[in-house]
Amino acid sequence: MKYxxxxxxxxxxxxxxxxxxxxxxxxxxxxxxxxxxxxxxRAIGPTVVAEMAEISYPKPPExxxxxxxxxxxxxxxxxxxxxxxxxxxxxxxxxxxxxGKLTNVREYVDTQALATRAF
Numbered sequence: 001m002k003y004x005x006x007x008x009x010x011x012x013x014x015x016x017x018x019x020x021x022x023x024x025x026x027x028x029x030x031x032x033x034x035x036x037x038x039x040x041x042r043a044i045g046p047t048v049v050a051e052m053a054e055i056s057y058p059k060p061p062e063x064x065x066x067x068x069x070x071x072x073x074x075x076x077x078x079x080x081x082x083x084x085x086x087x088x089x090x091x092x093x094x095x096x097x098x099x100g101k102l103t104n105v106r107e108y109v110d111t112q113a114l115a116t117r118a119f
Contacts, residue, residue: 004029004115006053006078006089008037011107013044020045027115029053029080052081055089070095087117 003019005012008030019026029051030037037050061074072093079086089109096104 002115003027004111006030006055006076006114008032008040008050013040016041016044016048020047023047025049027051031055034082051083054079054081068097070097085117087114089114 003024003026005015005019005026005028008016008028012028012030016026016028023045025047027049028037028041030053032052034050034052037052041048041050055076055078057074057076059075061072064071064073070093072091072095074091076089076091077086078089092108094104094106094108095102
């Protein structure tokens with residue numbers, strides 16, 4: 001089984017730490033070149049490997065709002081530069097807003113399908 005994390009911000013790094021603690025191999029991809037990600041990936045653990053992805057959003061996402069909840073439904077497409085393999089990343093963000101501020105953001109994505117296709 002292969003695992004991948006697309007995006008290497010705070011959430012991506014937190015996920016990478018979780019994989020590293022369990023000694024599970026995971027590839028992290030970002031718009032930043034692998035040589036920029038590699039030091040951070042190595043610092044997290046030897047099971048974390050960096051790749052570079054070209055990512056685009058072919059059409060605007062759909063927004064569904066009800067009360068204090070907003071769902072953002074969309075798709076990103078891209079290519080992992082090292083392997084030249086393409087991927088399609090269907091996602092949903094579930095956002096909670098209270099008093100004009102974001103109080104919770106959850107992302108739902110099929111990471112297994114993404115990893116299988118991209119790596």
